[in-house]
Amino acid sequence: MRKSGYAVVGNLGWTEVFGMAWYLRGFENFMIDLIARKEFAHALLRRITDYQKARYLKFLEIVGNVIDVILFADDLGGQHGLFISPSTYREMIKPCHAEIIQSVRSKTRARIMFHSCGSVTPLLDDFVELGVDILNPVQVSAKRMDTLALKKRYGKRLSFWGAVDTQRILPHGIPEEVRKEVRLRISHLAPGGGYVVAPVHVVQADVPPGNVIAMCQAAKESGKE
Incomplete structure (x- = not known):
């Protein structure tokens, strides 16, 4: 591996x-x-x-x-x-x-x-x-879990794994909103390293397949920038 x-x-x-x-x-x-x-x-x-x-x-x-x-x-x-x-x-x-x-x-x-x-x-x-x-899963829908603030305060001491919203964006958003969410979290948490882009939690059965594809595509595209 x-x-x-x-x-x-x-x-x-x-x-x-x-x-x-x-x-x-x-x-x-x-x-x-x-x-x-x-x-x-x-x-x-x-x-x-x-x-x-x-x-x-x-x-x-x-x-x-x-x-x-x-x-x-x-x-x-x-x-x-x-x-x-x-x-x-x-x-x-x-x-x-x-x-x-x-x-x-x-x-x-x-x-x-x-x-x-x-x-x-x-x-x-x-x-x-x-x-x-x-730190996993970086539940961005919870209070005081702002990714930009977390990176600023803890980025030199912690890496972050997760942060792509599974409470609202993945199940209820459209593919473009999902791509925007992924790009946002990467822009906040990836600079300098220390970020594994991933959904906050398990992708549930009510998430449209197109949103899962959009998440993966955006992660690959933005991760190369």
């Missing part, structure tokens, strides 16, 4: 810490746990962290140095902001993320890509501190 110019991405699936905790407990219950039942929350997060760390280490033992990028995912934001405050993240969740990422770093030179949907700008300095190399 490398000889052909492609990067190999390792994705275990279901690598969340925060996400797995609230999935097990129910969202409202885990929000209460984080504030009112911290001892229990810490114990649950400890078990999840150990589990996820063991999965990563076994995965890396099997694949060796084949991969160039390894995906870590934990959705921390929604359309309008974070699910939890930055202070709660730093106290309760960030140490778990740090432990997992450090263990991965000790076994591979692959770049770390952190997937977190939503408005996560308040945590980007934390992601950098954790050793994250790439």
Whole structure:
């Protein structure tokens, strides 16, 4: 794959810490746990962290140095902001993320890509501190996820993967709007390198095939400029 110019991405699936905790407990219950039942929350997060760390280490033992990028995912934001405050993240969740990422770093030179949907700008300095190399998916439809501002502030510390709007433009726009969207994101995020042009999320079944073609064509054309 490398000889052909492609990067190999390792994705275990279901690598969340925060996400797995609230999935097990129910969202409202885990929000209460984080504030009112911290001892229990810490114990649950400890078990999840150990589990996820063991999965990563076994995965890396099997694949060796084949991969160039390894995906870590934990959705921390929604359309309008974070699910939890930055202070709660730093106290309760960030140490778990740090432990997992450090263990991965000790076994591979692959770049770390952190997937977190939503408005996560308040945590980007934390992601950098954790050793994250790439931010995915850059959900441009969420608040404070302006690509020009993100590139200006974090372009020397983070690469970006995604940013082509899948909430409005891809499913509901016309091909020319899709091409315009792709050119816009490339113009914002590509200068100086550090951008993988891609849709924000999975292309859904309601996206017209012509829009998918327009996205790919625009990416190829603008990527050569």
